[in-house]
Amino acid sequence: MNTKITYEEFVNKVDKLHEQVKQNWRYGQTYFAVLSSVRSDLAETIRATIYDPFHKEQVSEQTEKLLKDKWNV
DSSP: OOOOOHHHHHHHHHHHHHHHHHSSSOOOHHHHHHHHHHHHHHHHTTTSSOOOOOTSOOOOOOHHHHOOOOOOO
């Protein structure tokens, strides 16, 4: 684990960054970039799977549930 932050703090970081890059990045791209920087282990778990939000405009409920369940493990 790279940094100890809560899932909610992570989502706040995503939202703040996305406000700055939304003209060029999809929300899923921002979400995955921040996830990679704060929880690279979880980013690698979902990379190139049905849970990977990188190419999407939004993050699925399934992805959020999976990450929340694994966040403090």
